[in-house]
Amino acid sequence: xxxxxxxxxxxxxxxxxxxxxxxxxxxxxxxxxxxxxxxxxxxxxxxxxxxxxxxxxxxxxxxxxxxxxxxxxxxxxxxxxxxxxxxxxxxxxxxxxxxxxxxxxxxxxxxxxxxxxxxxxxxxxxxxxxxxxxxxxxxxxxxxxxxxxxxxxxxxxxxxxxxxxxxxxxxxxxxxxxxxxxxxxxxxxxxxxxxxxxxxxxxxxxxxxxxxxxxxxxxxxxxxxxxxxxxxxxxxxxxxxxxxxxxxxxxxxxxxxxxxxxxxxxxxxxxxxxxxxxxxxxxxxxxx
Numbered sequence: 255x256x257x258x259x260x261x262x263x264x265x266x267x268x269x270x271x272x273x274x275x276x277x278x279x280x281x282x283x284x285x286x287x288x289x290x291x292x293x294x295x296x297x298x299x300x301x302x303x304x305x306x307x308x309x310x311x312x313x314x315x316x317x318x319x320x321x322x323x324x325x326x327x328x329x330x331x332x333x334x335x336x337x338x339x340x341x342x343x344x345x346x347x348x349x350x351x352x353x354x355x356x357x358x359x360x361x362x363x364x365x366x367x368x369x370x371x372x373x374x375x376x377x378x379x380x381x382x383x384x385x386x387x388x389x390x391x392x393x394x395x396x397x398x399x400x401x402x403x404x405x406x407x408x409x410x411x412x413x414x415x416x417x418x419x420x421x422x423x424x425x426x427x428x429x430x431x432x433x434x435x436x437x438x439x440x441x442x443x444x445x446x447x448x449x450x451x452x453x454x455x456x457x458x459x460x461x462x463x464x465x466x467x468x469x470x471x472x473x474x475x476x477x478x479x480x481x482x483x484x485x486x487x488x489x490x491x492x493x494x495x496x497x498x499x500x501x502x503x504x505x506x507x508x509x510x511x512x513x514x515x516x517x518x519x520x521x522x523x524x525x526x527x528x529x530x531x532x533x534x535x536x537x538x539x540x541x542x
Contacts, residue, residue: 418488448475
């Protein structure tokens, strides 16, 4: 029937038989009563934006039309994905230099002992970055196992080679966390780090956009705001997507379409099936 709002459970009598019903409210006060034993007919609506979805009208063809439109859009997105991937396969990526003394000093500045897997993941990423093919690697590891440090080392290598880095995160709180972590980690090194999200005022955002375009910001951390049309980079080399399962397919592919030869690192403790399938089938590389 479309998108409705769950109101709760109510006991109703029908043909002298009492039963519990789930109440679902639709647009214009339309209501649907579903017997609790048919709860499997309901699915949780998962949207990609913060605002509430528009409720569907009952007894109209609105939902059928919407599904048709979505199917058409999905086919178009799939075509665009294949086109972008094919373009990336044929393109020659930026070839990074071997580790500089600054890179070695930066890595030695890490206050903890790296795990064997962290070292292996870092080496795999560097090998990718120093090759001719654009990087497309999934970093898969549980929460607290040091994915961020692996990504930060790749970011430093990109900046050290004169490239800009974009760190895309799903929430403003996570953006702030990453911004503080990167800022702290880069202390003592000549790296300009900035953040763009709703925590920044309109005038601050204007200033950040100008600096990005001029190349005065090396690493920018932000929510999906950084993939907006008005954001321009002087020389973007690396995109790091954290918690990639929280983004829609179209959102993640936007930057790849804009910069087909960009290097992409994806971090996740719980990758979505599509990403995992691409990694397992060899379309993307994977470090665990």
